[in-house]
Amino acid sequence: MKNKQLIKNIDFSEPHILTDLVNYEDGRVISRTLAQNRALSLTLFAFDVGEGLSTHSAPGDAMAHILDGEALIKIDGKEILATKGGVVVMPADVAHSVTARQRFKMLLTVVKKSNNEKEKIS
Numbered sequence: 001m002k003n004k005q006l007i008k009n010i011d012f013s014e015p016h017i018l019t020d021l022v023n024y025e026d027g028r029v030i031s032r033t034l035a036q037n038r039a040l041s042l043t044l045f046a047f048d049v050g051e052g053l054s055t056h057s058a059p060g061d062a063m064a065h066i067l068d069g070e071a072l073i074k075i076d077g078k079e080i081l082a083t084k085g086g087v088v089v090m091p092a093d094v095a096h097s098v099t100a101r102q103r104f105k106m107l108l109t110v111v112k113k114s115n116n117e118k119e120k121i122s
Contacts, residue, residue: 007035007042019067022046024103029053041110047071052099060112062090069104073097082106 009032010016022032022044029051035042041060047069055074064073070083075096082088084104090096092113098106 006037008033010034018044018107019105022105024048024105027051039112039114041108041112043108044105045108046105047098047100047103049100049103053097055095055097057093057095058090058110060092060110062092062096062108062110064088064090064098065107065109067105067107069100069102071104071106072099072101074099 005012010021022030024030024046025048027048029048030046032044033042034044052071064071064082064087066082066084066086066088068084070081073080073082073088073090073096075088075090076094080088081101082104
């Protein structure tokens with residue numbers, strides 16, 4: 001019997017170039033979810049210039065690994081220029097937004113709080 005796959009939307013046992021797994025589209029943000037469960041979210045994004053994610057917060061620490069281009073990331077009012085090869089970490093429950101200064105791609109990893117951590121914070 002085959003085990004349930006934890007990673008999806010990508011061929012197993014094959015080499016891949018991450019930046020080739022999502023394509024730019026004019027005027028759009030494109031995403032491809034690779035994993036999502038109670039503990040973790042792993043998503044590839046491609047942003048056209050000027051596109052973005054409006055101010056929001058996440059239920060866990062979010063790490064944006066910039067694969068191509070550059071973006072302006074605002075975290076709790078602080079502006080950060082994120083460029084190809086760079087990584088920016090956004091803390092859980094803190095307001096942040098993302099805007100493409102030029103077309104860019106990122107791999108976003110969100111490590112979510114466990115139920116025990118949520119109870120301690122409350």
